[in-house]
Amino acid sequence: MVVRVRGRALPHGEYVDLYADGDRWTTDPVRNVEAVVEGWLLPGLVDAHTHPGVEVPGEPLDDLMLRDHLRQHVDAGVTAIRSPGLAGEPPDWFGADPDLPRAWHAGPWLAQHGQFFDGWGRRVDHDEMAAVASAQAVRTGWVKIIGDWSSAGVPVPVDVLTGVVDAVHAVGGRVAVHTQQAGGGAAAVAAGVDSVEHGMLLEPELLTRMAEQGTALTPTLHGLQQVLPEVLRRDDSPGKRWFVEGARVHASLVAAAAEAGVRVLAGTDSLPHGRIMDEVRALAAAGMRPHDALAAASWDARAYLGLPGLEPGAPADAVVYAEDPRTDLDQLDHPIAVVLRGRLVRGGH
Template identity: 70%
Template sequence: MIVRIRGYALPSGEYVDLYADGDRWTTDPVPGASLVGEGWLLPGLVDAHTHPGAVEVGRPMDADLLREQLHQHVDAGVTLIRSPGLPGEPPPWFGEDPDVPRARHAGPWLAQHGQFFDGWGRRADHDELPALAASQAARTGWAKIIADWRIGDSSVPVDVLRAVVRAVHAAGGRVAVHSQHPEGGAAAVAAGVDSLEHGMCLDPDLLARMASQGTALTPTLSTLIAGLPNAEKAPDSPKRTWFLRGAGAHGALTAAAAEAGVRVLAGTDSLPHGGIHAEIRAMVAAGMRPEAALAAASWSAREYLGLRGLEPGAPADAVVYDRDPRLDLDQLADPVAVVLRGRCVRSRA
């Protein structure tokens, strides 16, 4: 079936009439096209921080589970994911088959010795990290570094992260860095990494520098907030204090980042997959404007990951809603249609 959609395309709000010519949008009528959705159009949702493919932390890649979890993303209207860390090398169909989202990924994580989850990623000496990261980025486009881990652990030194950034950029790739402690976040920003993942406990004074140098923030806000009730019930400990303080302030940090001009990306980092709507809602509840939260999960994230929006020649992805989702976030749970690679993969009809 040849797909046609029409309506008010976000972010501009311009009325468009689009036809899928294979995997590209065109405004030229395509004979035999069927109108699958009309209303308000988003250029496909994005989950910029998700780790599908494993039964539990530390377990190897399961290709059948990977496809099942990717279908959960599609059901939520997600047409593009970024996986800054995967539990193994993905199968050739990952990000390519017509029934799964487009994908960007960093392959396995890179961490210091004694840090990160056993069975996942690769642990290396500091002097090995730049070359390993560059090799990974040359293959996939991204490298992911675990800058800090448990309370009391040393973070990756800023000079090492700077060397990683130089090596990866020379290879034509980008660097994502995990951080949930002040020292790791400060080192990542000082090193000029491309994206800071989580960023919990980040000094808000660093947001202006992130904005000016183009370091994005993927706060995974909904997942961190969801951990607060259990942390509040836990016995007093340094870990409890750290988490309550960091996660409790993370919403305000996320909203402040958006106001400071940092590119904020929506990412879930959670099970079940397909929870992008909860991340958008968490951003709005924290104080982000609905349009900014939707941008973080749609057109701004797509632009950051190299895909255009709802315009001729752009990849044929879209989610269609009855009403403007900027004014009614409940629309997110009930799309009229989801279009992926020019195919209608979900329809209310």
């Protein structure tokens, strides 16, 4: 099927008329067009923090569930995902199936002994972490470190994280770090990691350094906000106080990060899959401009993954809306068409 898309394209808002020539956009007419889609065009959405293929922490990766979760992403207009941590080695079709999103992943989570969910990830000694991380990055391009865990776990020391970053960067990979403690966040930023995942309780004075060194923030804001009411109902404990303190100020941290020039990436980290629009709305409600909240889930996130936007030669992904989603973020709930790898996988005519 040859697909043609035309309309106002974000981020610039100018009119474009593109043909899918295989998996590449071109302005040159392609014969035998079978589908023409018109509207407001985004170059495909991105969920930069999602763990498909499992629903209960500690359970193994389920291939059928993985495929179902990825279909839910596509239905929402998500044409690329980053999975910073998977419950198992993905099947060969992961990231390559023409009907499912492009995918980047970090393999199993790497954690300190005694931390993270039992049955998931790999526990690694400090003196082995750089070598293990480097080997993972050679295989998949990314590695994910559990920099701290819950309220009481001691964070990975900054010198260990620095060694990981140096080793992974030496082989051309990138490092994502889970952190929800101030100390863990400070260590991640000092080590120069590529992305901070969650970043709860991150000290605001670190944001300028993050922007300067190119460390992205994936705040998973909506997911944390969803959990907060349930945590508030729990009996008082140090863990409850830790989570409530961080979750209550997380929106203001996101706004400050955007203001400081930190690259913010939209990621859900929650069930059900295919709800990236909830994170975009949460980012906007926190104080990001709707344009920038959309960028975090589309063109800017794609650039972070090395994917150009709606231009000749770029991968042929697009999600199409009836109206400008910047003026009405609820448009994200109603894509009229999704084009993935040059194929119309939802809607159109």
